[in-house]
Amino acid sequence: MKIRIITSSAYLVLFIIFLSWYDGWGIDPYTPKEINNLAKKIEKEGSKEQLKNLRLLLENDDGKEFFMLNLNRYEYAENEIEKGTPKSYQEYGMPVLRMMLSRASHPIFSAEIPNYLIDGDAANSDWDEVIIVRYRSRKDFFSMVTSDEYLEVFNNRAGGMEYAEVSATTAGINFTSPRFIFFMIIICFAFLSDLFIKRVFKIK
Numbered sequence: 001m002k003i004r005i006i007t008s009s010a011y012l013v014l015f016i017i018f019l020s021w022y023d024g025w026g027i028d029p030y031t032p033k034e035i036n037n038l039a040k041k042i043e044k045e046g047s048k049e050q051l052k053n054l055r056l057l058l059e060n061d062d063g064k065e066f067f068m069l070n071l072n073r074y075e076y077a078e079n080e081i082e083k084g085t086p087k088s089y090q091e092y093g094m095p096v097l098r099m100m101l102s103r104a105s106h107p108i109f110s111a112e113i114p115n116y117l118i119d120g121d122a123a124n125s126d127w128d129e130v131i132i133v134r135y136r137s138r139k140d141f142f143s144m145v146t147s148d149e150y151l152e153v154f155n156n157r158a159g160g161m162e163y164a165e166v167s168a169t170t171a172g173i174n175f176t177s178p179r180f181i182f183f184m185i186i187i188c189f190a191f192l193s194d195l196f197i198k199r200v201f202k203i204k
Helices: 002-022 032-042 048-059 087-101 138-145 148-160 178-200
Strands: 066-074 106-112 129-135 161-169
Touching (some): 002 178, 066 138, 087 138, 148 161
Antiparallel strands (some): 066 129, 106 129
16 A cells, blocks of 8 residues: 555656646746846847847746747748758758757747738738647746847758748637646556556555
8 A cells, every 4th residue: 555655656756746847837037127128139130120020029027927929921042942941941940840859849830821812812821831839838948039049040941931921829728728738648658657556565
């Protein structure tokens, strides 16, 4: 009986550790001082409008997860098939994906946008792909995009992108969270472990 309690407790601790990492327990919102320092750091590289939007993004920081909506219009290299994701953007995307995963962030949806709509005209929008990315916090996002590792591959993004719109959003409903998936995995392992313990120790 004691070993079953210990095993169940171990799985519970494992799930709590996952939640603390994935949800970023202990990550505080940006302070006004931190916002000013970060704004000064990138002021020379961006426009006044970009700086204004940056401040709005930081000032609305609550320390929790947010979702970045990306609408991309791609630019293809000469002799490259103009379909799908350009090679240059792919060379940007894979390293950035590794950076995101190390910060408990990840894409949750991507799709090519067709040249028709059921009610409207997609030609007026002229987007190639929509991507939604979940970031653990705004601090994680900005620590990534201001890192030397990110700046090394940023030119690949610029080379494969004709135009992009990016908007930070907060989910009202989200059924794509890995929390539930990980929880179900833990439950399955706990159940199988319990069956194994009962068989080995002949517990009824």
